[in-house]
Amino acid sequence: MRIVSVDACRSEKIQILLEFVLPWLHDWVITCDRVMSSSPPTPPSSATPPRVLAHAELLKLKRWNTCTIANGMEQILDGDPASLVNLEETHDFMPDMGPMVGYAMTVQISGGDPDAKRDNPENFSSYREYLASVPGPKIVVVQDVDKPKCFGSIWGEVGANVACTLGCVGTITDGAIRDLDEMKNAGFKSLARRLAVSHAHTWPLRWNCEVEVFGTKVSPGQLIHADKHGFIVIPQECQEGILEAARAMDDFECETVIPSAREQMGKSASEILTGMDEAAGRFGSRAADRFGKSGEWK
Secondary structure (H helix, E strand, O other): OOOOOHHHHHHHHHHHHHHHHHHHHHHHHHHHHHHHHHOOOOOOHHHOOOOOOOHHHHHHHHOOOHHHHHHHHHHHOOOOHHHHOOOOOOEEOOHHHOOEEEEEEEEEEEOOOOHHHHHOOOHHHHHHHHHOOOOOOEEEEEEEOOOOOOOOEEEOHHHHHHHHHOOEEEEEEEEEEOOHHHHHHOOOEEEEEEEOOOOOOOEEEEEOOOEEEOOEEEOOOOEEEEEOOEEEEEOHHHHHHHHHHHHHHHHHHHHOHHHHHHOOOOOOHHHHHHHHHHHHHHHHHHHHHHHOOOOOOO
């Protein structure tokens, strides 16, 4: 008959705990965390802001580059104009397609975790349902949670064609894209951090949530204007007045500082500087009379 001391029993139980229970508990916690992080949030209906502008107004906004829209925003935005700047450099891989305008559809992805697809096999289908849930024009804003690493691209020829069919005009992603020529042929514009050759393990983790790309936070439903210079989020309170403000600021430049600069050819340096100061003054006066702010030239 085997006689085991109390200390030996306690030691044996501790050994079982260390070898079997704790590793199982660790795996269980990791699995739960992955399921929670990859399940789509269900925000209240008020989470997505109502649309202010008609489609015709969006088409008019698209005729201007993002810099001109930013000039207008500075005049009507109640805040620091530095907030309009993307803190990280963007790369427009299709600059010849011009600007794009649309409402944000947001998603977080990972390309380096092979468990994401196995644990949540329905995520891609559910993510596509989300893309189809509201009318266009829409811009898919993709945050790659593997950053600064990049294992693969969620975008390619197939994804671009599907997104276009669902009313999306392009994407902004701090991850990668691939099939560049094929995406362009589909008419799907892309601002991205880099190119990649593979999709790797790329899988949607969460969607319809706040994301951060290129140092700019974006929420679902926000209006975005983007081109080769970067992108800006147009707050709801600025949307009704943004087109008029952008047009006005462009008019002020065309009628003051730009012709003044071109008409100074052949004059002395002193005359050129005096002429530009006078033109900047006229620009500032017109901007102040219209918006209460003098603008960048005064």
